[in-house]
Amino acid sequence: xxxxxxxxxxxxxxxxxxxxxxxxxxxxxxxxxxxxxxxxxxxxxxxxxxxxxxxxxxxxxxxxxxxxxxxxxxxxxxxxxxxxxxxxxxxxxxxxxxxxxxxxxxxxxxxxxxxxxxxxxx
Numbered sequence: 001x002x003x004x005x006x007x008x009x010x011x012x013x014x015x016x017x018x019x020x021x022x023x024x025x026x027x028x029x030x031x032x033x034x035x036x037x038x039x040x041x042x043x044x045x046x047x048x049x050x051x052x053x054x055x056x057x058x059x060x061x062x063x064x065x066x067x068x069x070x071x072x073x074x075x076x077x078x079x080x081x082x083x084x085x086x087x088x089x090x091x092x093x094x095x096x097x098x099x100x101x102x103x104x105x106x107x108x109x110x111x112x113x114x115x116x117x118x119x120x121x122x
Contacts, residue, residue, distance in 0.1 A: 036061040036097065043100035044069070048093045052076050055100055056087070065091040078112045 039058050046054045046067060056072030068088045074081045 032065065032097075033061075033063070036065065036067070039097075039099060044097055045100050045105075046089055046097050047095045048089070049095045050093070054084075054087060054089065055105075056084075059086075065094070067091075067094070067097065078109060 036058070040060060042058060043055065044058045044067075046069070048054075053075040054069055054072050055075065056069030059068040059070050061067045066088060068086065069084075070086050072084045072087045074084060074087075
């Protein structure tokens, strides 16, 4: 095999996509453990992979990011299912955690109720 043949075989006819020069995402990764530590003693929302949400006071979070809440409420699709004095949520079930924002929560509740009312009227 000549050098020209080997050069041709090593060059592929498939063009590789070039990545854009600018950053693709607007958020940057960060370590969530210090973030959870700052939320201890505050009200948080924990959304599970299965769609359920828990809102309560964060008691503690361990090194695996299991979280314990007290005076928690369980929600599915914005509707309260239960009030729970203490709940431990295993880390592998958690989709995300954020600090509870009462104004945002109440706004979402009003929007959900308005949608349900329109649906019932139809």
